[in-house]
Amino acid sequence: MMLDPRSYRHPPSGTLRPDTGGRPVPDAPEHPTGRPEDPTGGHRPGPPAPPRSTGRARVGLAMLGPAVVVSVAYVDPGNFATNMTAGSRYGPLLLWVTALAGLVAIFVQYLACKVGVATGKDLPELCREHTPRPVAYGLWVQAELVAMATDLAEFVGGAVALRLLFGIPLLPAAVLVAALSLLLLAVAPEGRRRFETVTALLLLVLVLGFLYQSVRAGSWRGALTGMRPELAGTQSLLLATGIIGATVMPHVIYLQSFLGKLPGATSLAGKRSALRAHRTSLVAALGLAGLVNAGMLTLASATLHRSGSHGEGLEDFHDGLRLALGPGAALAFALALLASGLASAGVGTFAGQVIMRGFLHRQVPLLVRRLLTMAPPLAVLATGVAPTRALVFSQIVLSFGIPLALAPLLWFTARRSLMGPLVNRGVTTGCAVAVCAAVSVLNIVLVGQAVSG
Secondary structure, three states: OOOOHHHOOOOOOOEEOHHHOOOEEOOOOEOOOOOEOOOOOOOOOOOOOOOHHHHHHHHHHHHHHHHHHHHHHHHOHHHHHHHHHHHHHHHHHHHHHHHHHHHHHHHHHHHHHHHHHHHOOOHHHHHHHHOOHHHHHHHHHHHHHHHHHHHHHHHHHHHHHHHHHHOOOHHHHHHHHHHHHHHHHHOOOOOOHHHHHHHHHHHHHHHHHHHHHHHHHOOOOOHHHHHOOOOOOHHHHHHHHHHHHOOOOHHHHHHHHHHOOOOOOOOHHHHHHHHHHHHHHHHHHHHHHHHHHHHHHHHHHHHHHHHOOOOOOHHHHHHHHHHHHOHHHHHHHHHHHHHHHHHHHHHHHHHHHHHHHHHHOOOOOHHHHHHHHHHHHHHHHHOOOOHHHHHHHHHHHHHHHHHHHHHHHHHHHOOHHHHHHHOOOHHHHHHHHHHHHHHHHHHHHHHHHHHHO
């Protein structure tokens, strides 16, 4: 039995009470006199309650796993391509864009988490229940297309990494990545913990790979000059558009809303406590992902840009790093790319399960679903298309899915009838509208540029 959204044990279970510092405790049965019954039968005193800080730390650690799972989507092979291209062409100039994209990601994922905490339902479920059936089916179809486009990006990145490491041809390597991603999900037969652990280990490989390369290159020296907002003409604007537009991943918006769900009986104080813990975990995990993205850009700036090697693809970046820093750095890059492709492919498959179950209220065997969703991406690669062009194609498809995920999220989080006391404040709604409009416009510009060549 592989990972199934129905078996994903949402932390925390039971009601979160303020007198336990946010620590999850089971609901005590009601006594006939109206007083809670002592679960021990009154024969022995229970253990003393832990300090508030201990309870909060425990809840925070429980929320860190889902945040790590989501953060993988923000360091996928598409991010490798855009950040390395930006650094190789313009040096640290667009570092501020990477930082801005990271802040947008944290904000959007927080809203997705908030809707799950407040309503006890994920975004696909809410779309099915609160939109007309044709609209819900349309949203489901586009979400499935987004999942396939995500698979394409992950397969390309993982396949290129295997070709760099072992010389495996692109298409067989992509099939191997798909099989390995299924194996990743198979290690979690009883819930989320093993899946989160394996995902975190792959993320650690990625982080250590870029840390090693950054130390070798001394890439952070002088990088802060890139935090001054400025551009260098139309091409840099288009690349900045690509960095921001490709940051908000539609499939992890749906996934985060699922990971944020709490039991329906959770008290308001418990929901607020859980939401605070989710927010802290998202800032930590996505902040780390943001540093990795910044590391990609500054690494390319310190090596490829300074040497005048302005590569256009993942293999060019690998060769440029080998020439500039030696075979050790090239190996670290390939391993980080492989870890990124495998981890993000596993997360994408899990998100696809959440999407189908939420929109259709149906579940299909994971192997069947995986075969169906990976067939179109593998067919695209079988045509012999260049890896970089395949990545661009996947980003175009993803760009259409972003506003179709953000708009329902904004609508639901602004409705008091659904969110109750956790409804968005006016300032939050205003920021959400601005983000939704900006990301949508940027993606339209990106698509227009891609179509026009």
